[in-house]
Amino acid sequence: xxxxxxxxxxxxxxxxxxxxxxxxxxxxxxxxxxxxxxxxxxxxxxxxxxxxxxxxxxxxxxxxxxxxxxxxxxxxxxxxxxxxxxxxxxxxxxxxxxxxxxxxxxxxxx
Amino acid sequence: xxxxxxxxxxxxxxxxxxxxxxxxxxxxxxxxxxxxxxxxxxxxxxxxxxxxxxxxxxxxxxxxxxxxxxxxxxxxxxxxxxxxxxxxxxxxxxxxxxxxxxxxxxxxxxxxxxxx
Numbered sequence: 001x002x003x004x005x006x007x008x009x010x011x012x013x014x015x016x017x018x019x020x021x022x023x024x025x026x027x028x029x030x031x032x033x034x035x036x037x038x039x040x041x042x043x044x045x046x047x048x049x050x051x052x053x054x055x056x057x058x059x060x061x062x063x064x065x066x067x068x069x070x071x072x073x074x075x076x077x078x079x080x081x082x083x084x085x086x087x088x089x090x091x092x093x094x095x096x097x098x099x100x101x102x103x104x105x106x107x108x109x110x
Numbered sequence: 111x112x113x114x115x116x117x118x119x120x121x122x123x124x125x126x127x128x129x130x131x132x133x134x135x136x137x138x139x140x141x142x143x144x145x146x147x148x149x150x151x152x153x154x155x156x157x158x159x160x161x162x163x164x165x166x167x168x169x170x171x172x173x174x175x176x177x178x179x180x181x182x183x184x185x186x187x188x189x190x191x192x193x194x195x196x197x198x199x200x201x202x203x204x205x206x207x208x209x210x211x212x213x214x215x216x217x218x219x220x221x222x223x224x225x226x
Contacts, residue, residue, distance in 0.1 A: 032213070036217070041201075041220070041222065042219055042220065043114075043116075043203055043217045043218050043219040043220045044154075044203065044205075044217040045217075046214075046216070046217075049214065090153060090154070095213055096142075096159075096207075096213055097144070097156060097159070098144075098156070098205075098215060099156075100153045100154045100155075101153060102152070102153045103152075103153050
């Protein structure tokens with residue numbers, strides 16, 4: 001069965017610091033992997049996606065993620081966090097249907 | 111491109127009434143749309159897959175007679191919560207699938223349903 005684990009429920013980082021959000025998945029075939037961001041009371045915005053090819057994927061807002069098949073991971077990174085990045089981040093895996101992780105709430109302190 | 115809208119964004123209704131939520135793909139056609147439910151501080155749970163011109167496919171544990179889905183056109187799917195009760199209060203989000211080789215989904219902004 002497909003599953004996604006985001007081990008960190010909350011993460012707090014200082015503005016300007018680097019960020020890494022963890023995501024591990026279980027999937028029977030080569031996965032399609034996604035990272036979404038959700039602000040309170042809003043829908044989901046796609047940050048980036050991996051389908052195939054280069055395992056380092058660049059997304060919007062300065063985010064990137066690296067697919068590591070050997071570790072079944074797709075961690076999201078950003079070299080310098082801005083206060084506006086505070087939101088909830090969801091990792092998802094799937095083909096026709098998406099399975100979401102539980103989400104990681106990012107807090108940014110000034 | 112690939113914009114999905116939902117209407118209404120918020121709705122408050124009395125227990126026992128029915129509520130209809132619309133999901134529209136504004137600039138593309140979507141033969142497949144999805145309906146998700148999100149409880150406070152929780153992840154999205156897929157409720158059903160809405161297929162244009164055919165019956166929706168419901169996930170296990172989702173009552174199809176309570177959550178009626180109609181996908182009458184390539185740009186519109188509706189979710190009707192029938193005989194709503196307070197426990198149906200939630201954030202409902204739809205997505206529409208772009209028919210590329212990667213089956214990418216684009217999400218609507220969500221509808222906050224509160225049942226009194």
